[in-house]
Amino acid sequence: MGRTLFEKIWDSHLVTSSETGPSLLYVDLHLIHEVTSPQAFDGLRIGGRRVRRPDRTLATADHNVPTDPLDVPVADPISKKQLDVLEENCAEAGITLFPRGHANQGIVHVIGPELGVSQPGMIIVCGDSHTSTHGALGALAFGIGTSEVEHVLATQTIPQTKPRTLAVNVVGTTPLGVTAKDIALGVIRRLGTGGGSGYVVEYRGHAISALSMEGRLTLCNMSIEAGARAGLIGVDDVTINYLRTTPGVPQGDEFATAEKSWREFASDPDAVFDDEITIEAASLAPLMTWGTNPSQVVEVTGVVPAPVDEADTRSLEYMDLAPGTPLSQVAVDVVFIGSCTNSRIEDLRAAAAVAAGNTVASSVRALVVPGSHRVKKQAEAEGLDQVFLAAGFEWREPGCSMCLGMNPDQLTPGQRSASTSNRNFEGRQGRGGRTHLVSPAVAAATAIVGRFAIPHEVAR
Amino acid sequence: MKPVALVEGRGVPLGRSDIDTDQIIPSEWLKRVERTGFGRGLFSEWRDDPSFILNQQDFVGAAVLVANARFGTGSSREHAVWALMDYGFEAVVASSFGDIFRNNASKQGLVIVELAEADVAELRDLIEKNPRMVITIDLTRRTIEVAEVAWQREFAMSDTIRERLLNGWDDIGLTLLHEDDISTFETSYDRQHPSAAAQFSAEATS
Numbered sequence: 299m300g301r302t303l304f305e306k307i308w309d310s311h312l313v314t315s316s317e318t319g320p321s322l323l324y325v326d327l328h329l330i331h332e333v334t335s336p337q338a339f340d341g342l343r344i345g346g347r348r349v350r351r352p353d354r355t356l357a358t359a360d361h362n363v364p365t366d367p368l369d370v371p372v373a374d375p376i377s378k379k380q381l382d383v384l385e386e387n388c389a390e391a392g393i394t395l396f397p398r399g400h401a402n403q404g405i406v407h408v409i410g411p412e413l414g415v416s417q418p419g420m421i422i423v424c425g426d427s428h429t430s431t432h433g434a435l436g437a438l439a440f441g442i443g444t445s446e447v448e449h450v451l452a453t454q455t456i457p458q459t460k461p462r463t464l465a466v467n468v469v470g471t472t473p474l475g476v477t478a479k480d481i482a483l484g485v486i487r488r489l490g491t492g493g494g495s496g497y498v499v500e501y502r503g504h505a506i507s508a509l510s511m512e513g514r515l516t517l518c519n520m521s522i523e524a525g526a527r528a529g530l531i532g533v534d535d536v537t538i539n540y541l542r543t544t545p546g547v548p549q550g551d552e553f554a555t556a557e558k559s560w561r562e563f564a565s566d567p568d569a570v571f572d573d574e575i576t577i578e579a580a581s582l583a584p585l586m587t588w589g590t591n592p593s594q595v596v597e598v599t600g601v602v603p604a605p606v607d608e609a610d611t612r613s614l615e616y617m618d619l620a621p622g623t624p625l626s627q628v629a630v631d632v633v634f635i636g637s638c639t640n641s642r643i644e645d646l647r648a649a650a651a652v653a654a655g656n657t658v659a660s661s662v663r664a665l666v667v668p669g670s671h672r673v674k675k676q677a678e679a680e681g682l683d684q685v686f687l688a689a690g691f692e693w694r695e696p697g698c699s700m701c702l703g704m705n706p707d708q709l710t711p712g713q714r715s716a717s718t719s720n721r722n723f724e725g726r727q728g729r730g731g732r733t734h735l736v737s738p739a740v741a742a743a744t745a746i747v748g749r750f751a752i753p754h755e756v757a758r
Numbered sequence: 759m760k761p762v763a764l765v766e767g768r769g770v771p772l773g774r775s776d777i778d779t780d781q782i783i784p785s786e787w788l789k790r791v792e793r794t795g796f797g798r799g800l801f802s803e804w805r806d807d808p809s810f811i812l813n814q815q816d817f818v819g820a821a822v823l824v825a826n827a828r829f830g831t832g833s834s835r836e837h838a839v840w841a842l843m844d845y846g847f848e849a850v851v852a853s854s855f856g857d858i859f860r861n862n863a864s865k866q867g868l869v870i871v872e873l874a875e876a877d878v879a880e881l882r883d884l885i886e887k888n889p890r891m892v893i894t895i896d897l898t899r900r901t902i903e904v905a906e907v908a909w910q911r912e913f914a915m916s917d918t919i920r921e922r923l924l925n926g927w928d929d930i931g932l933t934l935l936h937e938d939d940i941s942t943f944e945t946s947y948d949r950q951h952p953s954a955a956a957q958f959s960a961e962a963t964s
Binding site for chain 2: 314324334340347351353354355361362374379402413417420441443448454455459496525527590609702723725
């Protein structure tokens with residue numbers, strides 16, 4: 299019997315193996331950032347332990363960095379301290395760090411793929427639940443807690459009990475205007491926030507093969523919102539062609555050798571998954587969330603649904619929405635285009651295509667936060683920054699920004715946002731803020747109309 | 759980690775489902791570099807409301823949080839576990855948990871008890887009727903019990919996690935017992951898979 303992609307990666311990383319308890323897996327790449335690492339380094343010091351493989355560890359500052367111009371200092375002393383502590387810890391351990399302002403700095407899940415350090419067949423971990431993103435490259439990538447960060451720093455391994463596998467088949471062709479974000483929201487609507495719990499998801503089917511690498515990163519990114527710690531997509535031409543453009547992969551003749559081994563990282567045709575679901579791509583439309591968890595999803599052109607349980611009622615109350623209200627009548631205060639879900643060059647191109655020649659509604663504050671300095675530079679080379687600025691969007695420096703409001707980019711109580719990020723939890727973007735998750739194109743259209751809108755409603 | 763074999767204390771019924779880790783500890787608390795002091799941030803957005811259950815006198819000093827479905831989903835922040843423990847909780851009972859949260863709890867000695875949804879609801883009802891009653895969680899027997907009303911349920915907990923909790927074992931110490939296996943694997947793995955990240959070390963200071 300053939301093996302799944304997951305099984306191939308699992309088998310090739312087993313340091314010790316157990317059928318009943320946890321196995322010990324070797325970690326290729328450990329990504330760290332300022333928020334979930336300080337207590338891990340502290341723990342190492344208390345235990346008298348060292349970082350085993352600083353060369354397999356890579357750090358960036360992303361979660362709390364301001365997105366103001368780089369000559370503006372970090373105003374919040376607690377954030378400043380956390381950034382300083384990351385620099386000290388990395389310097390002490392010999393870990394490569396891309397601090398604020400560095401040409402390679404950016405959101406950890408944007409820079410791993412774009413630098414080419416996230417590669418097929420790897421096990422990648424990071425103290426961040428959206429580590430699932432890197433699975434788009436055929437790597438087993440999952441988020442870990444700070445105790446586990448300390449464990450990986452000390453041992454370069456992680457104990458794991460073997461998860462089950464779930465194939466999510468998205469079959470057929472997606473309708474025009476349906477993006478990877480809409481597929482992600484459609485999958486979460488189907489699975490619920492807990493449906494993927496205990497599973498590693500592999501996305502399969504024509505609609506997945508047809509996605510660009512940026513789209514695949516968006517989709518795998520949101521696996522955790524369905525409860526799955528990891529999402530995977532098998533290696534194909536899209537993967538190889540993407541990797542070829544990155545600086546971190548073997549160059550010249552060595553690339554061909556690497557490509558040959560990478561292409562092994564796809565599920566065998568006769569591989570069997572523990573469970574399987576199928577979604578018809580044709581059933582998808584531009585989607586958005588209406589409530590306070592990412593499975594509360596509705597079409598952008600639809601209406602606020604009637605509550606089916608107490609959780610829905612509570613969500614409606616928090617979101618200040620009445621059932622039956624067309625979303626096209628719901629006004630937004632803030633539009634945020636950014637985050638590890640949707641801040642890559644393709645996302646910015648999609649938003650800019652809608653924004654071009656239009657003007658942000660006067661009642662709306664609209665921010666564009668590129669995922670990394672490399673994305674920002676590329677966007678500026680294409681003139682996208684000028685498109686956004688001319689339309690009235692802010693063009694800011696890279697970071698996690700308003701996705702989780704750890705830096706000054708926050709909603710104020712009662713403000714409503716259309717956000718390309720990944721979580722619409724209560725208060726996620728700022729205390730009392732009301733978040734609706736959307737794709738970059740819908741975000742841009744919404745910024746211009748001032749109410750939730752699909753790109754068709756905006757003049758080109 | 760301190761060994762834990764028994765949790766005995768009063769409960770708090772928190773019936774909401776989908777309590778994500780952003781609710782347990784909002785992100786403004788994540789800027790701290792310490793591991794202590796997070797109890798003040800626990801459910802901080804809800805604690806502004808005087809009627810919120812943790813603000814009620816009956817539930818001060820409780821040890822067992824009895825929640826609902828999908829507790830601890832979302833962000834990987836271990837701060838959620840630190841906040842619950844720093845506040846005084848020793849165990850959380852729910853019908854399902856976020857995977858990363860469950861993992862994090864096991865590293866810190868916060869006891870996770872997963873029961874059927876109906877049983878969790880029953881337990882919440884019992885507490886609401888009598889907030890003073892004592893809940894006993896016995897890891898050796900894998901049981902949760904309210905002796906005064908003769909209510910008892912068994913729960914599943916993997917042998918690995920139970921052993922670790924009972925003995926207070928440190929995960930890193932356990933793994934390093936396999937140092938020879940790690941070194942052997944690593945030496946051969948490095949030859950075929952040199953670190954892709956290493957090449958960026960020279961760029962880090964530029």
